[in-house]
Amino acid sequence: MKAVVIYKSKTGFAKKYAEWIAEDLKADIFEVSKVTMDRLSIYDVIIFGGSLYAVGINGVKVITQNINMLKDKKLIVFATGASPSKEDTINEIINKNFTLEQQKYIKFFYLRGGFNYGKLSIFDKMLMTLLKWKIESKKKKGNKLTFDEIGMLAAYDKPMDFTKKKNIEEIIHYITS
Numbered sequence: 001m002k003a004v005v006i007y008k009s010k011t012g013f014a015k016k017y018a019e020w021i022a023e024d025l026k027a028d029i030f031e032v033s034k035v036t037m038d039r040l041s042i043y044d045v046i047i048f049g050g051s052l053y054a055v056g057i058n059g060v061k062v063i064t065q066n067i068n069m070l071k072d073k074k075l076i077v078f079a080t081g082a083s084p085s086k087e088d089t090i091n092e093i094i095n096k097n098f099t100l101e102q103q104k105y106i107k108f109f110y111l112r113g114g115f116n117y118g119k120l121s122i123f124d125k126m127l128m129t130l131l132k133w134k135i136e137s138k139k140k141k142g143n144k145l146t147f148d149e150i151g152m153l154a155a156y157d158k159p160m161d162f163t164k165k166k167n168i169e170e171i172i173h174y175i176t177s
């Protein structure tokens with residue numbers, strides 16, 4: 001079984017999981033920009049990992065747009081996000097990123113990453129500042145914040161990191177069993 005891990009990461013969380021998975025499987029690892037379909041043809045197992053941006057999986061098109069060429073391989077996609085792992089969040093991610101046809105060939109996993117405002121690009125910082133203002137205005141109006149919103153506000157001042165090597169176990173088990 002020859003496996004490859006491909007990742008797209010803006011602040012390092014998806015990269016960290018990709019490295020852990022590659023290390024465990026003794027697989028090759030590439031950043032998504034280095035990947036060509038030719039290069040992938042030698043692998044039996046392809047694992048792609050990217051971070052969540054408004055529920056979209058950053059970089060996943062390398063798999064979804066080439067599904068016809070890849071569907072004979074074992075395909076795994078994981079996403080990292082700041083949100084806790086919940087069944088309804090996971091279903092929303094699957095339905096937003098994969099058609100029903102693609103879901104037949106791709107096994108999806110959600111691995112909680114974290115949030116590091118300081119490492120974001122200027123554009124992403126602006127987007128996240130707008131979100132922060134929205135949450136703060138909700139609070140000012142006397143509305144009760146959700147647990148996730150409270151966590152998100154705290155994360156602007158201090159990076160949060162929920163990555164744990166243990167989280168990759170279900171992916172490793174799925175691939176090796």
Ligand SMILES: Cc1cc2nc3c(=O)[nH]c(=O)nc-3n(C[C@H](O)[C@H](O)[C@H](O)COP(=O)(O)O)c2cc1C
Pocket residue numbers: 008009010011012013014015050051052053054055056080081082083112113114115116120124125127128
């Ligand atoms: C503009 C923007 C949108 C985001 N949207 C989501 C989201 O929909 N769900 C989520 O869980 N996290 C979201 N996040 C948080 C990132 O997915 C999270 O920090 C992730 O772990 C980053 O991984 P990376 O370092 O590999 O890029 C968002 C972050 C930014 C900057």
